Amino acid sequence: MSFPLLDEWLPANSEPERPQMILSTVSGSGIPDARTVLLTEFDSDGLYFHTDSRSRKVADIAANPAVALTFLWPGFTRQLVVQGRAEMAPAPELVAAFEARSPYLKQLAWLNSAEFAQLELDERLSQWAAFELPAEAPNTWIGFLVRPTRLTFWRSNQDAASRREEFTLVGGDWVSSYLPG
């Protein structure tokens, strides 16, 4: 998979500030859900995000790997929607992704438990401050690769109608088309 527009629109993987995207999932009983996650990186296989294995999104993906990712740029300028299938990220990527996270996000991965969320603010502050961050990721750290099956690049135009450029995987080949906004 190689899309010049992806390289043009998304920041390089080396950029420390990671883009936000809405990850949409569908549960095993067909109920949709959505939340914001960070795009960790992307390559010719697809787009990667990382999360906690105990989270609802992971239960959804285990039941139904079909997901959508939505990126929005400020100021009515651009939107990118990616449909695809989520699979577990390879182990080396998982390790590298944790290493690339900021100290704050590493600690969040360690302390992001249901028990911690129940504590009063004072207790959360003191446990957070006292925590000694291990070098490695917690065993709840999990990553997913979203292999796209469709990418839709929406662009506004002040002097004309907005338009979408869409790439759909059909029988192993990418087919492109233009759609109205």
Ligand SMILES: Cc1cc2nc3c(=O)[nH]c(=O)nc-3n(C[C@H](O)[C@H](O)[C@H](O)COP(=O)(O)O)c2cc1C
């Ligand atoms: C700007 C922003 C970035 C976020 N990035 C992540 C992320 O990269 N990974 C993650 O698991 N949760 C992230 N979250 C929290 C999720 O939105 C969500 O609340 C959490 O993962 C639990 O989701 P779930 O219960 O639907 O699984 C982020 C939230 C915000 C507002």
